[in-house]
Amino acid sequence: MSIIYSIDLLGTMVFAISGAMAANRKHIDIFGAAFTGFVTAIGGGSLRDVFLNLRPVWVDDGNYLIAILTGVTISILANKYLDRLARTLSFFDAIGIGFFCIVGVQKSLSNEASAIAAIILGMFSAVMGGVIRDTLMNETPLIFRKEIYATACLSGAILYIVLGLFEVDSTVNAFLSAAIIFFIRLVAVKFKLSLPVIGG
Amino acid sequence: MSIIYSIDLLGTMVFAISGAMAANRKHIDIFGAAFTGFVTAIGGGSLRDVFLNLRPVWVDDGNYLIAILTGVTISILANKYLDRLARTLSFFDAIGIGFFCIVGVQKSLSNEASAIAAIILGMFSAVMGGVIRDTLMNETPLIFRKEIYATACLSGAILYIVLGLFEVDSTVNAFLSAAIIFFIRLVAVKFKLSLPVIGG
Amino acid sequence: MSIIYSIDLLGTMVFAISGAMAANRKHIDIFGAAFTGFVTAIGGGSLRDVFLNLRPVWVDDGNYLIAILTGVTISILANKYLDRLARTLSFFDAIGIGFFCIVGVQKSLSNEASAIAAIILGMFSAVMGGVIRDTLMNETPLIFRKEIYATACLSGAILYIVLGLFEVDSTVNAFLSAAIIFFIRLVAVKFKLSLPVIGG
Numbered sequence: 359m360s361i362i363y364s365i366d367l368l369g370t371m372v373f374a375i376s377g378a379m380a381a382n383r384k385h386i387d388i389f390g391a392a393f394t395g396f397v398t399a400i401g402g403g404s405l406r407d408v409f410l411n412l413r414p415v416w417v418d419d420g421n422y423l424i425a426i427l428t429g430v431t432i433s434i435l436a437n438k439y440l441d442r443l444a445r446t447l448s449f450f451d452a453i454g455i456g457f458f459c460i461v462g463v464q465k466s467l468s469n470e471a472s473a474i475a476a477i478i479l480g481m482f483s484a485v486m487g488g489v490i491r492d493t494l495m496n497e498t499p500l501i502f503r504k505e506i507y508a509t510a511c512l513s514g515a516i517l518y519i520v521l522g523l524f525e526v527d528s529t530v531n532a533f534l535s536a537a538i539i540f541f542i543r544l545v546a547v548k549f550k551l552s553l554p555v556i557g558g
Numbered sequence: 559m560s561i562i563y564s565i566d567l568l569g570t571m572v573f574a575i576s577g578a579m580a581a582n583r584k585h586i587d588i589f590g591a592a593f594t595g596f597v598t599a600i601g602g603g604s605l606r607d608v609f610l611n612l613r614p615v616w617v618d619d620g621n622y623l624i625a626i627l628t629g630v631t632i633s634i635l636a637n638k639y640l641d642r643l644a645r646t647l648s649f650f651d652a653i654g655i656g657f658f659c660i661v662g663v664q665k666s667l668s669n670e671a672s673a674i675a676a677i678i679l680g681m682f683s684a685v686m687g688g689v690i691r692d693t694l695m696n697e698t699p700l701i702f703r704k705e706i707y708a709t710a711c712l713s714g715a716i717l718y719i720v721l722g723l724f725e726v727d728s729t730v731n732a733f734l735s736a737a738i739i740f741f742i743r744l745v746a747v748k749f750k751l752s753l754p755v756i757g758g
Numbered sequence: 759m760s761i762i763y764s765i766d767l768l769g770t771m772v773f774a775i776s777g778a779m780a781a782n783r784k785h786i787d788i789f790g791a792a793f794t795g796f797v798t799a800i801g802g803g804s805l806r807d808v809f810l811n812l813r814p815v816w817v818d819d820g821n822y823l824i825a826i827l828t829g830v831t832i833s834i835l836a837n838k839y840l841d842r843l844a845r846t847l848s849f850f851d852a853i854g855i856g857f858f859c860i861v862g863v864q865k866s867l868s869n870e871a872s873a874i875a876a877i878i879l880g881m882f883s884a885v886m887g888g889v890i891r892d893t894l895m896n897e898t899p900l901i902f903r904k905e906i907y908a909t910a911c912l913s914g915a916i917l918y919i920v921l922g923l924f925e926v927d928s929t930v931n932a933f934l935s936a937a938i939i940f941f942i943r944l945v946a947v948k949f950k951l952s953l954p955v956i957g958g
Contacts, residue, residue: 389909396878404809409604411613413811417866417875466617475617478596489694494889496898498584498696509589609804611813666817675817678796689894698784698896709789 362532366461367425369454374399374429376451377491379440382433384495394491395430401487406462406479410469452543456536459484459511463518464532473519480515481508484539506546514539562732566661567625569654574599574629576651577691579640582633584695594691595630601687606662606679610669652743656736659684659711663718664732673719680715681708684739706746714739762932766861767825769854774799774829776851777891779840782833784895794891795830801887806862806879810869852943856936859884859911863918864932873919880915881908884939906946914939 377398381391400422404414416422433440440447462483466476485508492499518535522528577598581591600622604614616622633640640647662683666676685708692699718735722728777798781791800822804814816822833840840847862883866876885908892899918935922928 389912393908408608408808409614409617411611411811414809417809417871417879420872420874423872423874423878471617472620472623474620474623478623479617493693493893494899496696496896499694508593512589608808609814609817611811671817672820672823674820674823678823679817693893696896699894708793712789 362457362461362529365453365457367421368450369458370399370422371425371429371432372447372450372454373458373487374426375433375440375447377487378430378433379437380491380495382437388434391433392427392430394494395433396426397494398487398491399426399429401490402458402483402485403462403487405486406466406483409479409482410466410471412469448547449544452540452547453536455484455507455511455543456514456539457532459514459539460518460532460536463515463535464528467522477512477515477519480518481511484508484511506542510539510542510546513542562657562661562729565653565657567621568650569658570599570622571625571629571632572647572650572654573658573687574626575633575640575647577687578630578633579637580691580695582637582640588634591633592627592630594694595633596626597694598687598691599626599629601690602658602683602685603662603687605686606666606683609679609682610666610671612669648747649744652740652747653736655684655707655711655743656714656739657732659714659739660718660732660736663715663735664728667722677712677715677719680718681711684708684711706742710739710742710746713742762857762861762929765853765857767821768850769858770799770822771825771829771832772847772850772854773858773887774826775833775840775847777887778830778833779837780891780895782837788834791833792827792830794894795833796826797894798887798891799826799829801890802858802883802885803862803887805886806866806883809879809882810866810871812869848947849944852940852947853936855884855907855911855943856914856939857932859914859939860918860932860936863915863935864928867922877912877915877919880918881911884908884911906942910939910942910946913942 374395376395378391378395380398381394386394400414400416404416407414436443459480461480463476463480466479467473471479489499514535517538518531521531521534526534574595576595578591578595580598581594586594600614600616604616607614636643659680661680663676663680665683666679667673671679689699714735717738718731721731721734726734774795776795778791778795780798781794786794800814800816804816807814836843859880861880863876863880865883866879867873871879889899914935917938918931921931921934926934
């Protein structure tokens, strides 16, 4: 569990960086950048927890807030290098969404959500922070624009449920399913794959 | 209760169609359309449930998710005919908001919300899905632009509370109040009625 | 407690006025103005309560809804004078955010949130109503544009926690911390202070 927890904190930090960077690009002040980093990092998981009728994890565990502050600080200090680091960040981002998604599925199942709801809540955990970030920035949410993003989460979440039916060990299952999300995401970015548009 | 449940599922499906159609019109990909259909369908009811400190119904009952998937699939398969079906859909939409609203009032009252809060939560159930849809699509929410929409809900919700004070049977009351919402909505659309603008 | 409660109701009313005014400026109809007033007034506190896994206070206490209706009515009746009253309103607004913030910190602490989460939830109570209002109005949220607004809340919330460690009486502490928020806000408006922009 300790590895998953560390990855969850790392993912939170990466999401905070991506939120703060989005704000910096819009020339929003330091506080606004921190605020945007914060809601990007906690948005998805908080929504999942609220839908499960739980308190979001950061309300009780200060480590998440420290991870976010670290991420925001990094985005401020390293602002001029972040463009050059874009590739590295998108790598960590892909790892982050993979784990956020699978941790979300696990938490939903262990709180007795139905399997299909767990898939959706897992996906929400991974993508809703970004949706809220983009809505705040007054932009069309990225998941509507960008190569296979949420679909990667969907695939990984379904895989986790299916492997669970075959009683695969849950830690192995988590790493495998998160890896699939990561892999689909990277391939999609590499080859600029996208889904068909209806009536387009 | 079984009739109300069926109507609730049908309303969920119609809302999913309206959300997915909005996304299709913006040339968003299949996944984005499904996502938009989903949040449109569950947005209002989930907000109500969260405010009542309950788990949204779809977290435990997979039928709602099946209704949404059906709605999204219809919007994809029938995309080129949906414009011709607009009148039919707006008919079902009016039925949907009527029942969503009254079911919301009932659920709020049976969870010990105050009468005035129940009216607001009923209205939220019916309109907030659309508000979230429009916000995601980066448009001014429809309830700010369109003929008597939420006001119809308000009237029906108040009627339900008043008839309840006179101890009208709750099922009769529900159908009567939902019918009023439906009727006001249709008349407003027919005659393009709208509310006055302050300082306009 | 009665003074805090009265101020909380007054703050709710002022927030409802600010929301309804924003809608009026966009020539949205009466209902839309009331709706916007409502979500502006309850948005921040409701989000805080949901994150604390509590029912928002207005679901059980009708006085908040009456305060909001009063605010909306004032904004309609006094619409043409509200521009001249802008200075007075911004004075009350600054009082409102100060108390909303500190009441939010108190409520979070008494519901066993961590100190750092309480600071954030206090700030959320004060600013998220406005963020939701601006998002609905399709504008860049004010907290991203305007002089030291949320930062004032942050300072007051931290002060409240620090004074609490020194066991200052909680009512004295609340008034002192809210006063600091009020003071920082007024000075920032007066001198048009703003925070630095990263990479600007």
